[in-house]
Amino acid sequence: MMKDEIWNYIIKRFSNAETDASRQALDEWIAASPDHKQLYDEAVTLWMLAEKLPREAAEPVFENNVRQFRPKRLYIRFAAACAGLLVVFAALLLKQKHEQKNIVWVSHSASRGKMLSVTLPDSTTVMLNSGSTITYSNNFDYDNTRLIKLTGEAFFKVTHRKKQPFVVQTRMLKTVVLGTSFNVRAYINEPEIGVAVATGKVGVVADVRQQSNQPVFLLPNMRLAYNVNSGKYHTDSSFPGMAGEWQKGILTFEQTPVLDALQTISRRFNVQFDTAAYKHTACRLTAKFNNQNLHSILSTLKAAMNVQIRQTNNIIYIKGGTAYNQP
Known part of the structure; x- marks a missing residue:
């Protein structure tokens, strides 16, 4: 089955224009292999984030300010679906592109007692805290997402690219933005992963391989703390300048x-x-x-x-x- 056909079926599903035939064809493709299922889940997640982040990122309502990531039904207009075509198409083909291109992955580490400043290929700047490592592709042009893998803590000042979301992947969470500044703390030996926003809007989602993956949207001076053992999180407000204050x-x-x-x-x-x-x-x-x-x-x-x-x-x-x- 051609990739364009799969894409069209996904568009129909997201835009509530699905027919019996397209539903059956897409379901069969998803069920054909675990890789197809994972690619579809990634497309759904990145679609949600890419569509909502440029617009209003309303503060979510929490039960006692503590909850678990749970799936949520999508209501996305056809016009919005068309606007996000490039983003989702890239997410769908992300794995294939990495397999087909001779991509070189680059790693930088800040040793204990040191901090390290790194400039990424898109001019995004990253300050690494002590004992931290980031890994990324040497050329973001191969994909429509800018994927960064982080262990430890880092403060990001992301160069805005409307059609190429910036994704920070830690051991349990993915943080997705288009252009903003924020801090992520995810040391392996700590039971909590933290995301704090300095400017702009940030979407945080549990790794799509987990059972629940509802995104949470953060505005400036908001923090999210995710417990890797319980799968629960809470959010609160931080004071201005708190995100990344360790740099000082x-x-x-x-x-x-x-x-x-x-x-x-x-x-x-x-x-x-x-x-x-x-x-x-x-x-x-x-x-x-x-x-x-x-x-x-x-x-x-x-x-x-x-x-x-x-x-x-x-x-x-x-x-x-x-x-x-x-x-």
Whole structure:
């Protein structure tokens, strides 16, 4: 079956113009292989995001501000479907294009204790936080999506391309934009993935290989936190400038588990913490360090947590402790 025929069937389905014959043909194509099903799901997801992001991205209504990604019926006008043709067609053929083209994937990593600035082929700028890695194609012209794979944390200033969405893929989420600035935090050893928006509009969707994939749309100064274990997320408002404030050396902890906070400090200053003798590892920390050096931060932690701290080379030993939640 020709690709144009498949595309026409998808257009009819999205625009509520489907006939019995086109429905049967598309269903048969989807059922023919798992790859077809995945390509169709990707087309649906990117269609939803690409169509809604340029327009109003109304704040979603949440039940108690916590919910799970669930599928949702699409109502898309035929005119909107035609406008998004290139986007969806690219999504449908994404895998085939990568297989057919001799694409070179480029990786950049920021080592512990360092930050790294990277400029992508479309002039998008990326600031990588310590211990982070991005991977991307050396030429975005091969596809109608600009796919970036991220492990760790990065702040993106995306060059606007109306017909080529910018997609940041982490281990569980895809963040899709056309042109904006935002922060994504997705360290492998952390149970939470966070997306915070500085400017523009951002769509976040669970990986389409998961059972539920309803997109969530974020506006400036909004944050989304996704728990990789439960599959649940919550959103809240952040203060202006919060997204990516780590670039200025600012470390903010809001009821953060102590061990997670120490992990962040560890990456920032390229040190290791030994907490074998620390008694209250389940406690949480609320603190903000404005571009302070390691010695100053350790002095604050020593007083707040009532611990003994001893540093030998790049290993910091913490002993004792009081069950304080915050300084």
